[in-house]
Amino acid sequence: MKDQILADGVVQAPNTGGTTPGYMPGFGNDFETEALPGALPQGMNSPQKCEYGLYGEQLSGTAFTANPPERTWCYRIRPSVKHSHRYTKIDLPYWKSAPNVDPDVTSLGQYRWDPVPHTEDKLTWLTGMRTMTTAGDVNTQVGMASHVYLVTASMVDEYFFSADSELLVVPQEGHLRFFTELGIIDLEPKEIAIIPRGLVYKVEVLEGPCRGFVCENYGQKFELPGRGPIGANCMANPRDFKAPVAAFEDKETPSKVTVKWCGQFHETQIGQSPLDVVAWHGNYAPYKYDLRTYCPVGAILFDHPDPSIFTVLTAPSGVPGTANIDFVLFRERWMVAENTFRPPWYHKNIMSELMGNIYGQYDAKPQGFIPGGMSLHNMMLPHGPDKNAFEGASNANLGPDKLDNTMSFMFETRFPQHLTGFAADEAPLQDDYIDCWTDLEKKFDGTPGKK
Numbered sequence: 349m350k351d352q353i354l355a356d357g358v359v360q361a362p363n364t365g366g367t368t369p370g371y372m373p374g375f376g377n378d379f380e381t382e383a384l385p386g387a388l389p390q391g392m393n394s395p396q397k398c399e400y401g402l403y404g405e406q407l408s409g410t411a412f413t414a415n416p417p418e419r420t421w422c423y424r425i426r427p428s429v430k431h432s433h434r435y436t437k438i439d440l441p442y443w444k445s446a447p448n449v450d451p452d453v454t455s456l457g458q459y460r461w462d463p464v465p466h467t468e469d470k471l472t473w474l475t476g477m478r479t480m481t482t483a484g485d486v487n488t489q490v491g492m493a494s495h496v497y498l499v500t501a502s503m504v505d506e507y508f509f510s511a512d513s514e515l516l517v518v519p520q521e522g523h524l525r526f527f528t529e530l531g532i533i534d535l536e537p538k539e540i541a542i543i544p545r546g547l548v549y550k551v552e553v554l555e556g557p558c559r560g561f562v563c564e565n566y567g568q569k570f571e572l573p574g575r576g577p578i579g580a581n582c583m584a585n586p587r588d589f590k591a592p593v594a595a596f597e598d599k600e601t602p603s604k605v606t607v608k609w610c611g612q613f614h615e616t617q618i619g620q621s622p623l624d625v626v627a628w629h630g631n632y633a634p635y636k637y638d639l640r641t642y643c644p645v646g647a648i649l650f651d652h653p654d655p656s657i658f659t660v661l662t663a664p665s666g667v668p669g670t671a672n673i674d675f676v677l678f679r680e681r682w683m684v685a686e687n688t689f690r691p692p693w694y695h696k697n698i699m700s701e702l703m704g705n706i707y708g709q710y711d712a713k714p715q716g717f718i719p720g721g722m723s724l725h726n727m728m729l730p731h732g733p734d735k736n737a738f739e740g741a742s743n744a745n746l747g748p749d750k751l752d753n754t755m756s757f758m759f760e761t762r763f764p765q766h767l768t769g770f771a772a773d774e775a776p777l778q779d780d781y782i783d784c785w786t787d788l789e790k791k792f793d794g795t796p797g798k799k
């Protein structure tokens with residue numbers, strides 16, 4: 349038991365080390381894990397009496413009849429109804445939900461932001477969330493929101509869950525700990541985490557200040573993309589996704605649980621920690637993924653594939669092949685295509701593209717799109733390489749070339765993204781972004797053979 353004490357009063361299932369969280373590999377596996385021996389019933393879900401006086405409870409992440417259903421059986425000190433009481437509405441003014449169309453804000457445009465700076469304020473996961481864009485409708489469970497988080501303070505005797513959404517977390521700076529009902533995930537830049545809808549957790553700062561990006565998915569859960577002719581290997585491999593082993597705290601202190609529900613926030617007061625799941629089994633769980641294990645596939649002779657070739661995870665909509673959200677990664681890779689304009693081509697897209705820079709330099713925008721910064725190319729708005737990128741790539745000697753020290757991502761959605769007032773007025777918007785294309789010259793010459 350001694351090597352299972354992760355922190356003061358926190359017991360986790362046996363794993364490789366007592367002082368770090370333990371994980372189980374695989375994407376969407378039917379996991380089982382117990383922090384106390386024999387806590388997990390075998391061969392059935394609802395025994396007449398559970399071991400250790402635990403309560404059995406199912407957490408359903410899909411309809412019972414979905415195919416496949418996603419659900420997890422929890423064996424916990426108290427049932428969740430004891431972690432919920434009367435609710436009081438509260439205001440978190442910077443965390444917005446769709447629809448959030450501000451008539452005074454223009455979302456029609458190409459936008460780019462410098463990193464949102466930290467302030468002197470002590471900000472938690474809840475108070476430090478800054479919504480940049482919203483899309484779709486949280487009430488009908490379609491669309492998404494994008495956020496920047498600025499977190500400097502741990503949640504103490506304070507817990508949260510979102511009934512609205514699954515959260516995809518992309519850290520850019522600092523280390524966070526997500527202590528969830530189903531176990532503990534430590535997260536640092538170059539990793540991502542997925543926190544499922546309905547799961548209670550708290551967020552602690554291991555090393556701050558912390559900044560990063562969040563994609564709040566109102567719709568169907570993220571899944572691995574279909575690989576088509578690529579086949580079974582490369583891109584994101586299932587075993588590189590890690591779900592936490594069971595961990596719980598048996599803590600009898602006055603606590604607060606905040607709930608996000610249909611775009612509103614409410615809180616409820618309870619007398620204990622709700623992170624009391626001693627054992628669980630099922631396929632509805634949080635997980636993390638190391639982006640450095642993403643194996644990019646690309647052009648090995650000529651031309652430039654669509655960026656969908658770099659999809660890490662996709663959240664489907666009701667239209668096959670048209671994602672509610674794609675999470676796309678642009679990381680280190682070799683460029684070898686012959687006789688080819690290698691950066692992303694100019695285009696207009698029905699999908700709306702929100703990008704963030706985790707580190708390094710992005711090939712289509714060598715300047716201005718900096719780590720911690722974001723850009724938005726909204727539905728059907730043209731964009732592409734800036735003048736320098738165009739001239740450089742058009743005149744480069746095309747030997748094998750390593751794009752090194754680069755990691756950016758895209759939250760791409762089938763819905764237009766509306767800027768929040770914060771994104772338009774408070775965040776460090778680059779007013780001159782549109783000018784990066786101003787110097788592109790007319791090069792047309794009707795002489796045959798002229799390039």
Ligand SMILES: [Fe+2]
Pocket residue numbers: 695697701725731
């Ligand atoms: Fe694009």
